[in-house]
Amino acid sequence: MSALYLGIDVGGTNVRFGVFDGAQCVASYRTEMNLRERCAQAGEVGTAQQLVLEALASGYHRLREQCPQIDGVGVAFPGFVTADGLLRQSPNIPHLESFALEARLSEQLQVPVLLENDANAAAFGEFWALRQDHPEMQSLIYVGLGTGVGGGWIQSGRPWRGEDGAAMEIGHLIVVPGGRRCGCGNQGCLEQYASAQGLVSSYLEYTGMAADPKIIAQLAQDQNPGALRAFQTLAEHLGQALAHVVKVLDSRQIRVGGGLSAAWDCFGEELRQQLRRNMIPALQDTVEIAAGNGDDQAGMRGAALLAREVLTA
Ligand SMILES: [Zn+2]
Numbered sequence: 682m683s684a685l686y687l688g689i690d691v692g693g694t695n696v697r698f699g700v701f702d703g704a705q706c707v708a709s710y711r712t713e714m715n716l717r718e719r720c721a722q723a724g725e726v727g728t729a730q731q732l733v734l735e736a737l738a739s740g741y742h743r744l745r746e747q748c749p750q751i752d753g754v755g756v757a758f759p760g761f762v763t764a765d766g767l768l769r770q771s772p773n774i775p776h777l778e779s780f781a782l783e784a785r786l787s788e789q790l791q792v793p794v795l796l797e798n799d800a801n802a803a804a805f806g807e808f809w810a811l812r813q814d815h816p817e818m819q820s821l822i823y824v825g826l827g828t829g830v831g832g833g834w835i836q837s838g839r840p841w842r843g844e845d846g847a848a849m850e851i852g853h854l855i856v857v858p859g860g861r862r863c864g865c866g867n868q869g870c871l872e873q874y875a876s877a878q879g880l881v882s883s884y885l886e887y888t889g890m891a892a893d894p895k896i897i898a899q900l901a902q903d904q905n906p907g908a909l910r911a912f913q914t915l916a917e918h919l920g921q922a923l924a925h926v927v928k929v930l931d932s933r934q935i936r937v938g939g940g941l942s943a944a945w946d947c948f949g950e951e952l953r954q955q956l957r958r959n960m961i962p963a964l965q966d967t968v969e970i971a972a973g974n975g976d977d978q979a980g981m982r983g984a985a986l987l988a989r990e991v992l993t994a
Pocket residue numbers: 852853863864865866867870872
């Protein structure tokens with residue numbers, strides 16, 4: 682029997698568990714755990730960390746009933762993961778500072794565990810899929826458009842974490858000096874224009890009306906001017922920011938995932954043009970940008986694939 686790896690995609694509200702044979706999900710389980718709220722209520726680090734460990738262990742044991750042989754676990758977590766597998770901090774889920782999640786979960790489950798930042802895990806899933814056809818590939822830039830804007834970079838075949846696990850926080854590149862207020866404390870961050878929330882804010886600003894991203898995408902398909910302008914704003918700022926990122930990293934492949942990538946038809950072409958326009962002219966044709974796999978398995982699939990590759994290396 683081939684090796685099976687469990688991928689866990691941790692969110693502030695939902696946690697998804699999937700057992701993978703390669704990239705194929707063979708069993709999955711999704712549950713509303715409200716970790717953001719429960720860790721906030723816990724109020725201190727010890728209790729909050731214990732709560733997360735128990736939540737992840739419960740999903741593992743549940744799937745073990747269907748798949749008795751799980752060879753390793755990959756955890757995709759929304760937070761800063763350092764090179765030695767420490768969760769330094771999670772902006773989404775409070776009271777988890779300096780959390781040795783990887784070591785403690787491994788000790789509790791008696792199985793090897795790999796912890797990775799969620800955008801980096803999704804980036805690796807995209808990289809893995811692309812590498813099937815292009816084995817020479819070494820790097821990939823990933824941007825996840827969801828509630829926020831996340832970024833991941835695969836370099837020499839592995840996610841790049843940075844000194845504090847905070848590499849590729851592209852959602853907080855400032856694209857409009859003095860612009861919309863951001864949760865990070867600054868103003869005009871990319872996240873305020875290119876996330877689902879950013880799209881909603883733009884639409885509200887241009888039309889005076891509130892609508893959720895799905896409705897705005899439908900309206901854009903129907904050529905509604907306010908919705909088209911909101912997507913234009915998204916594409917403009919994201920394209921400029923990605924051009925800067927490419928100038929720094931010199932990677933050739935960009936994939937855009939996350940829930941909002943389902944509306945790729947509403948902004949993909951404009952994004953491609955904005956990226957091109959802001960690139961160094963001689964390099965304009967070297968970069969390829971496309972929608973990634975925006976399905977809700979992306980985080981856990983990437984985590985499982987990365988765990989398989991790293992833990993067996
Ligand atoms: Zn910010």
